[in-house]
Amino acid sequence: MARMKFLCDADRCIECNACVTACKNANEVPWGINRRRVVTINDGKPGERSVSMACMHCNDAPCAAVCPVECFYTTADHVVLHSKDLCIGCGYCFYACPFGAPQYPKTTNFGSRGKMDKCTYCSGGPDGADGSAAEFAKYGSNRMAEGKLPLCAEMCSTKSLLAGDGEIIAQIYRERVLKRGYGSGSWGWQTAYQEAINV
Amino acid sequence: MFKFQIVKRLLLAAALSFSVHAVMAQPAAAPASVRQEAPVSGFNPDAVEVHQDDLLANQRLITGRITLPDTRARTLIQPDGRMWRDYQRSVVPWIAAVLVLGTLAALALFYAIKGRIMIEGGRGLATILRFSSFERFMHWLTAASWCVLALSGLNMVAGRFVLLPLLGNDNFSALSRLLKPAHNFVAFPFMLGVLLMFLVWLRANIPNQVDVNWFKSGGGFLDGSHPPAGKFNGGQKMVFWVVVLAGAAMSATGLSLMFPFAVTNIFGMQIIQVIHGGIALLMIAMMLSHIYIGSVGMEGAFDAMNSGDVDLTWAKDHHSLWVAEELAKAEKPQPSAAE
Numbered sequence: 001m002a003r004m005k006f007l008c009d010a011d012r013c014i015e016c017n018a019c020v021t022a023c024k025n026a027n028e029v030p031w032g033i034n035r036r037r038v039v040t041i042n043d044g045k046p047g048e049r050s051v052s053m054a055c056m057h058c059n060d061a062p063c064a065a066v067c068p069v070e071c072f073y074t075t076a077d078h079v080v081l082h083s084k085d086l087c088i089g090c091g092y093c094f095y096a097c098p099f100g101a102p103q104y105p106k107t108t109n110f111g112s113r114g115k116m117d118k119c120t121y122c123s124g125g126p127d128g129a130d131g132s133a134a135e136f137a138k139y140g141s142n143r144m145a146e147g148k149l150p151l152c153a154e155m156c157s158t159k160s161l162l163a164g165d166g167e168i169i170a171q172i173y174r175e176r177v178l179k180r181g182y183g184s185g186s187w188g189w190q191t192a193y194q195e196a197i198n199v
Numbered sequence: 200m201f202k203f204q205i206v207k208r209l210l211l212a213a214a215l216s217f218s219v220h221a222v223m224a225q226p227a228a229a230p231a232s233v234r235q236e237a238p239v240s241g242f243n244p245d246a247v248e249v250h251q252d253d254l255l256a257n258q259r260l261i262t263g264r265i266t267l268p269d270t271r272a273r274t275l276i277q278p279d280g281r282m283w284r285d286y287q288r289s290v291v292p293w294i295a296a297v298l299v300l301g302t303l304a305a306l307a308l309f310y311a312i313k314g315r316i317m318i319e320g321g322r323g324l325a326t327i328l329r330f331s332s333f334e335r336f337m338h339w340l341t342a343a344s345w346c347v348l349a350l351s352g353l354n355m356v357a358g359r360f361v362l363l364p365l366l367g368n369d370n371f372s373a374l375s376r377l378l379k380p381a382h383n384f385v386a387f388p389f390m391l392g393v394l395l396m397f398l399v400w401l402r403a404n405i406p407n408q409v410d411v412n413w414f415k416s417g418g419g420f421l422d423g424s425h426p427p428a429g430k431f432n433g434g435q436k437m438v439f440w441v442v443v444l445a446g447a448a449m450s451a452t453g454l455s456l457m458f459p460f461a462v463t464n465i466f467g468m469q470i471i472q473v474i475h476g477g478i479a480l481l482m483i484a485m486m487l488s489h490i491y492i493g494s495v496g497m498e499g500a501f502d503a504m505n506s507g508d509v510d511l512t513w514a515k516d517h518h519s520l521w522v523a524e525e526l527a528k529a530e531k532p533q534p535s536a537a538e
Contacts, residue, residue, distance in 0.1 A: 010249075017266060034267055039275040041263040047249035051263075053275055062284035068355045069372045070363060086372040088379045090355065091459065095469050096287065098280035100272060112380055185250045191278045196252075 002165035004077045004121055005193070006153065007173055008052045010184045012160035015040055015050035019152035019161055023054070026122065026151040027140025033103045035119040035140075036152050049184050052161045054152070055080065055101035055119035056192035063093035063102060063118075077144065079121040084138050089113040098191045121163070122150040170197045251276065259466055271460055283469040295356045295480055302484040306491045313420075316497040318513045325511040327525060329503045329518075334399060338504055341392030341442070347385040349483050351378035356476065386453055393446035396439070403430040404439040409520065430521040438489050445482045449475060 015038050023029065023036040036054040061080045064072030071086035072093075082093075091113055094102040104113030124135045124142030131142045143151060153163030162169040170186070177183035177199040186197040254261045260277040330338070354362065354375060363371045410433035416426040418434050426432075431439065452475040455462040463471065493500050499513035514522045 015266075020267075032269070034269065034272060037265060037267055037272045039261075039263040039265050039273060041254070041261065041275065042249060043264040047247040049249050051275055062280055065284050066287045068359050069375050070359060070368065071372065086368055088372060088376045090375075090379050091456075092287070092355075094459075095465070095472055096280045096284040098277050100274050100277070100465070112383065182248065184248070185252065187251055188276050190251070191276055191281065 002077055003167070004057060004079055004164065005166040005169060005189075006054065006056060006121075006150075007162040007169045007189070007197075008187050009160045009162065009173055009176060010049040010051045010187055011180070011182065012158045012176075013038065013050040013052060014158055014160070016157060019052050019156055022151045022155050023119070026143070027120070028136070029140065030105045030117060033105060033117050035101075035103075035117070051187045052152070052156075053099055053188065055097075055121070056099055056188050057119075057121060058098075058192040059194060062096035062098065066092045066096045068092060073126070075123060077121075077123070079123045079144070081120055081123060081125055081139075082116065082118070083126050084115040084117075085127065087115045089115055099188060119150075122148070166193070173197055174199050260464075271465075274465060277465055279466055279469060283473070286473065291356055291476060292360060294477070295353065298480045298484040299353070299487070302487045306488060306496075310491075310496065315495065316420075318499050318510060319516065320512060322499065322510050323512045326502075326508040327511050327514050327522065328507055329509045329514065330507045332507065335504060335507050337392050337395040337399065340388055341396060342504075344385045344389035344392060345486065347381055348389055349479070349486070351382040351385075352476075352479050353483070354378050355382075356480075383457055386450070386457075389446070390450045393442060393450070397443045400431070400439060404436045406433075406436055409433075410436055425516045425519070427519045428517060428521070429524075430518060432517065438485065441482065441485050445478050445485075448478050449482070452478075 017038050020034055020036050020038060024034065027035065029035055036052060038050050038052045040048065040050045042048045057078060057080045059078075061072065061074070063082075064070075064074070064080060067082075068090060069086050069088055071084075071088075072080060072082045074080055089104060089112065091102075091104070093116060094100075094104070101118045102116045103118065104116055106112060106114040120139050122141050122143035124130060124145065125139030127134060127138060129135070130145035135142060141151070143149065148154065149163045153161045156162075162172060173183070173186065174197060183199055190196045251261060255276070255278060259279055261275040262273045263275055265273045358371065358375060362374070365371075366374065407429075409427060409429060413426045413428055413433035416422075416424060418432065419425050452471045455471055456468065456475060459468065493504065499510045502509045502513075511522070
């Protein structure tokens with residue numbers, strides 16, 4: 001099985017935020033939650049880079065490790081998912097996540113956060129059949145079941161955001177860096193997968 | 200003349216477009232070493248190196264600008280999350296097990312060796328009012344809410360290892376879904392209880408020389424003696440200050456966790472959570488001993504919390520100075536009342 005990963009080639013990202021919009025639209029994410037976001041570093045200075053970030057579906061995922069009710073599971077494609085039926089909204093995954101991926105629909109009422117929501121790699125969730133209305137309402141679309149990659153990466157206009165098997169997208173990135181002569185690195189990979197793409 | 204001008208312009212345009220093309224093509228064509236030494240015209244701002252390793256070497260988290268209204272999303276990478284995870288997973292369960300189970304084992308051992316500390320000569324008929332109804336109310340308010348907080352807190356730490364295998368995912372999740380908000384809401388009666396106890400019992404809990412002597416003789420626990428003590432003995436004063444100080448710390452840290460990002464950023468919240476959990480476990484260990492000696496550990500002690508009227512012999516044994524004070528007080532205003 002493939003080991004699915006995200007890779008944002010920051011030297012190509014033009015901060016158009018289309019991935020953010022595509023994600024919200026494809027998954028009908030609740031108001032106030034953004035499963036994907038674009039952060040611009042060194043804004044207006046030399047070396048400005050924009051990085052599109054979402055759940056990185058880490059190795060030995062910190063969220064899953066700290067969850068008090070063990071609501072996380074990993075699919076055969078190594079996508080880290082969780083059950084919204086089991087989630088108690090405690091916020092532990094949010095403390096542990098290095099990428100700020102877990103978010104909660106309610107944040108004010110004495111810490112009652114509601115069920116956690118995060119990027120599913122467009123893989124739906126555990127409840128209901130693949131692509132069912134029940135699954136969509138809770139977790140968003142299940143493009144992986146249709147043989148498609150996450151929409152954010154699929155429709156990236158500069159092909160900055162790559163999704164797919166880690167080996168393959170790493171190779172694509174390596175070739176790009178060799179060709180153009182520079183690369184700002186595989187953002188988040190060291191933290192998520194304990195290995196960066198060194199060119 | 201006119202023709203010549205057009206040709207000249209065309210030549211100029213061609214030359215310009217060629218030079219622009221050359222400048223644009225230059226960075227891709229030239230090797231890295233040449234590119235860096237090239238004049239300004241060959242400088243490619245896109246190639247200025249920025250690397251996450253360099254950024255993370257200088258700061259704990261990488262933040263930038265974001266167009267979303269949610270400014271917390273500005274944090275791009277925060278590797279410390281993994282440290283929090285490791286601590287939560289490999290250290291906390293051990294601390295919890297050692298402190299909670301260790302304290303219970305120590306108390307069981309103490310009970311097995313010394314048994315229940317009985318009132319010498321048995322209970323008498325005379326009693327004395329130790330705590331007013333209001334004092335008992337605030338004590339119970341704090342105690343009951345503390346039990347809910349401690350159990351729901353321990354469930355977050357150890358429930359996964361202890362209860363989850365017994366109950367199964369669905370039932371354990373349903374239970375935790377009740378306990379988690381209970382932890383948030385019951386925190387408020389707890390804070391009120393600690394505040395009331397602090398205000399009402401502060402005067403009686405100022406440490407003095409009597410307490411030093413009380414501690415010197417080990418509270419009488421080992422040799423069965425009864426060192427003199429006021430309304431609260433040295434050990435009880437210690438419990439008071441632990442409850443007040445730890446309670447204040449728990450309240451402050453707990454409130455800041457209840458309102459995420461209100462006080463500090465993600466790194467601060469991780470630290471605060473560690474402090475909250477650490478103090479909680481120490482407090483649980485201390486309170487287990489407190490509950491033990493106030494119930495099964497000593498005959499007559501529980502009356503103080505239950506009815507408020509304690510056995511006079513017990514009171515004379517354990518709070519000699521206070522009893523003398525109370526009796527003197529009772530004799531003065533009503534010389535021959537009641538009887």
